[in-house]
Amino acid sequence: MLAGEMRGVYEDRRITVAAFLQAWLAAKKEVLAPNTHAGYEACVERDLIPPFGHHRLPDLRPKHVDEWTAAQRAASRGSVTMYRAVSTLRNALNTAVRSWGLHYNPARCSVPPRPRAAERTCWSPEQAATFLRHNAEHYADRLTDLFEVMLGTGMRRGEALALHWEDVHLMDRKLYVRWTLAAIDNTTVHLRQPKTEAGRAWISLSPRVTAALHHQAALQMAAHPDGRLDGLVFTRPDGLPLRPQWVLDQLRKRTAELDLPRIGLHDLRHTAASIMIAEGIPAAVVSKTLRHATLATTINLYGHLLKDSADQAVLALAHALDRAAAGRPSRENKPAPTIRSAA
Structure with missing residues (x-):
């Protein structure tokens, strides 16, 4: 005392x-x-x-x-x-x-080691394309457009389900992520702002994603008595938000119909990222596209997919040294940059 x-x-x-x-x-x-x-x-x-x-x-x-x-x-x-x-x-x-209510924290040294995150399953481009084609040919509903948007932009589940028409600019092929949807006990849903500043950003839309949003707009305008677009982009028939669990159930049902690897909604985002990396998009651009807070987040999540980029880097270094050893000029006749010591 x-x-x-x-x-x-x-x-x-x-x-x-x-x-x-x-x-x-x-x-x-x-x-x-x-x-x-x-x-x-x-x-x-x-x-x-x-x-x-x-x-x-x-x-x-x-x-x-x-x-x-x-x-x-x-x-x-x-x-x-x-x-x-x-x-x-x-x-x-x-x-x-x-708050000076305890001398010390009795649980400070008792936390078990953090478990290693399980490796997520990602679809190949062929599998993703097969899934999207199956949806378009056999369903052509709001979820068809939702899955196209998620795979074509890498948006998070909550961001896609919380997307409002006022944040979609089809003429400019852009949309703005302003809200995210969170579900509690798979029943109650809440709209809130993204956790980080990086999460609130503009996203570019490919022609495929633009076409999906145009299709979704046509569906809603046909169902709306005034032919107007307002509120959420992806909704139930009564205009209320889609429940994430129902969307997941539909994803797995349609995946099983094609005998594709079983994945979750967030794995659509991982699939988009893995395809971008496989296509040779630099990690910094992938990070910006996914709106990660830092490049380190992207590297930690997808570093195992960057091995080909690492091969290209060391091969480029070896070729430059070979040219120098053979007396051939380098691509750019510039002096080597000076690297200062941090000390």
Whole structure:
């Protein structure tokens, strides 16, 4: 107690871990996206309050967290679930430490190693083209146009489902990403702005995507009593947003009809990126097209697809050295650039 007084830490022994976590969730609701908050809430209620909620907050110790982790591992609990649970507990307790409500974070060193992300399945250009052709020949509905837009632009699922006509400029072959749609428990949907500044940007439209949007516009204008375009581009017949789970179910149904590899909606974005990289588009351009916050994000996600580009780079270097060794002039008669040391 005296040490706490000297450092300005005031531990409230009346508060339990359960009460603290619930208060932390309530405070986070104002700053988190609805689906992110729902994920935190499910984790707290399902994984954290049952084993830790009865402890007084100052009495929670690293051994409690380590014992729970060991028990979960012995029960063959999924590594992703365990990582998310302990990470959530650590983040919540960091708030208590920052607000001088705890001396230290008992979960700081107990977080399991982050599981390696599973490699996503991507379609080849032939498979993607077969899927789009199948949709056009047998369905020709709003989802046909939606899948064409997603594969032809690399838009995220929520961005495509939240696209408004006021942000589509068909004459200029451009659209602006202003909103994204998030689903909670596959029932409630929310519109919100993209998380990063890079997410709000203009996207160029290919002739294929432009044609799909023209077709979608014709469908909506024919169904609208006034022949006007307003609201969302892709909607239910009553004008409400499409549910992501229903769109995913339709994707998998139509994929199964062709016996194509089973993929998710976000894998359409990965397919678009992999095709661009396979066609020799520079990683920096792919990154801008996908609207990643940094080029490093693109490299981390698709670096394994850039091996051909790496081959081209070292071959170009070898050819330049061979020309120099043979006494032939280089392509550009320029002095080599000077590289300054960071020191």
